[in-house]
Amino acid sequence: MPVSTFTEPEPTPLALLLLGHGAEPDTEKGVECPGEMPPSSDAELVAAVRRHKTELGDRVFILGHHYQRDEVIQFADVTGDSFKLAQQAAARPEAEFIVFCGVHFMAESADILTADHQRVILPDLAAGCSMADMADIAQVEEAWRVITDAGLADATIPITYMNSTAAIKAFTGRNGGAVCTSSNAQQSLTWAFEQGERVLFLPDQHLGRNTAVRDLGLDLADCVVYDPHRPGGGLTADQLRDAKVVLWRGHCSVHGRFQPDEVDEARRRIPDVNVLVHPECRYEVVEKADYVGSTEYIIKTIAAAEPGSAWVIGTELNLVRRLALENPDKSISFLDRSVCFCSTMNRIDLPHLNRSLERLAQGSVENQIVVDPDVAHWARVALDRMLALPGVGARD
Ligand code: 13P
Numbered sequence: 133m134p135v136s137t138f139t140e141p142e143p144t145p146l147a148l149l150l151l152g153h154g155a156e157p158d159t160e161k162g163v164e165c166p167g168e169m170p171p172s173s174d175a176e177l178v179a180a181v182r183r184h185k186t187e188l189g190d191r192v193f194i195l196g197h198h199y200q201r202d203e204v205i206q207f208a209d210v211t212g213d214s215f216k217l218a219q220q221a222a223a224r225p226e227a228e229f230i231v232f233c234g235v236h237f238m239a240e241s242a243d244i245l246t247a248d249h250q251r252v253i254l255p256d257l258a259a260g261c262s263m264a265d266m267a268d269i270a271q272v273e274e275a276w277r278v279i280t281d282a283g284l285a286d287a288t289i290p291i292t293y294m295n296s297t298a299a300i301k302a303f304t305g306r307n308g309g310a311v312c313t314s315s316n317a318q319q320s321l322t323w324a325f326e327q328g329e330r331v332l333f334l335p336d337q338h339l340g341r342n343t344a345v346r347d348l349g350l351d352l353a354d355c356v357v358y359d360p361h362r363p364g365g366g367l368t369a370d371q372l373r374d375a376k377v378v379l380w381r382g383h384c385s386v387h388g389r390f391q392p393d394e395v396d397e398a399r400r401r402i403p404d405v406n407v408l409v410h411p412e413c414r415y416e417v418v419e420k421a422d423y424v425g426s427t428e429y430i431i432k433t434i435a436a437a438e439p440g441s442a443w444v445i446g447t448e449l450n451l452v453r454r455l456a457l458e459n460p461d462k463s464i465s466f467l468d469r470s471v472c473f474c475s476t477m478n479r480i481d482l483p484h485l486n487r488s489l490e491r492l493a494q495g496s497v498e499n500q501i502v503v504d505p506d507v508a509h510w511a512r513v514a515l516d517r518m519l520a521l522p523g524v525g526a527r528d
């Protein structure tokens with residue numbers, strides 16, 4: 133018996149809203165917040181995608197991140213968070229083509245984890261990630277030079293979030309570090325503190341801080357923020373030496389929008405509401421939430437929730453909307469006051485998916501993601517360290 137239906141958030145009054153509170157316009161390139169989704173695709177296009185996919189058969193495997201549009205998700209062979217999709221890409225050696233419906237850093241990871249004969253395709257090359265763009269390899273090399281000059285490199289372990297370029301993953305692998313995702317950041321940081329005294333966490337300051345303080349029991353004062361736009365990161369050598377976690381000044385433009393007062397407001401509005409957020413949200417929001425976890429965790433938590441229970445969710449709107457549709461016996465609402473999708477995830481639409489499959493069926497490969505072999509080697513070292521962490525590789 134349905135308890136309530138999902139209410140779409142109010143469209144933002146601005147035609148294009150710059151994402152993120154305290155936004156950094158010089159780092160958030162090309163990120164816009166549309167007030168509404170482009171219209172969904174027509175029936176002919178749906179039939180065409182179905183035809184090409186049938187024609188390609190087992191030669192093609194389509195991966196879909198949970199933040200993808202419904203029109204795309206319906207064609208995914210597997211859906212998942214970034215960790216599950218990386219695992220799934222690695223587990224499909226028979227597929228000649230992996231079509232990645234997600235963003236650029238995910239497709240790079242898939243290319244690194246798949247065999248040489250497999251080709252990874254990103255249906256729209258403009259599907260990047262503003263967080264990943266907040267750390268480029270030259271900036272990270274410079275930060276490492278600052279840490280080295282302070283005499284701290286030997287005891288500092290770099291950990292990079294999956295949401296980073298292959299070049300940064302390779303830097304991490306070369307310098308004794310590992311990759312993490314939002315579902316295994318705790319294990320990854322625990323491992324890092326067994327290897328050294330300090331962690332350089334790239335590029336999401338919020339995931340790094342939330343994990344260090346909430347999961348590992350460190351103090352907020354143990355974390356410092358390295359700003360790549362300031363000389364020396366804006367930190368003294370003493371500040372670096374005293375820090376246990378050096379957080380890169382990056383954030384997700386979608387999850388960074390949620391504010392602590394929105395949690396208060398939801399609790400006033402909805403009696404007995406459960407607040408469930410992604411760990412890319414800022415610390416002040418996560419502290420006020422009841423449950424925190426990756427997109428897979430969010431899905432499992434809602435699936436296991438009591439019928440009749442009320443939930444407000446702080447993650448990307450495509451996923452929240454889908455959860456509301458799939459769980460009509462629970463009351464589900466969106467934490468942000470205004471509409472906000474991940475604009476780069478949404479670049480993958482049915483016309484782009486159709487074009488990729490049509491070209492593959494015709495025998496040509498468009499938008500292939502190829503990682504340089506040396507970069508791929510060292511990035512794989514960092515990814516394999518993550519996959520080998522206790523309890524991590526076994527997760528489905
Ligand atoms: P997960 O897929 O690890 O939950 O991360 C969310 C995200 O922002 C992906 O870009």
Ligand code: SF4
Pocket residue numbers: 199235260261262263264295384385386387448474475476477
């Ligand atoms: Fe990047 Fe955030 Fe979009 Fe994920 S949701 S792709 S971290 S901008």
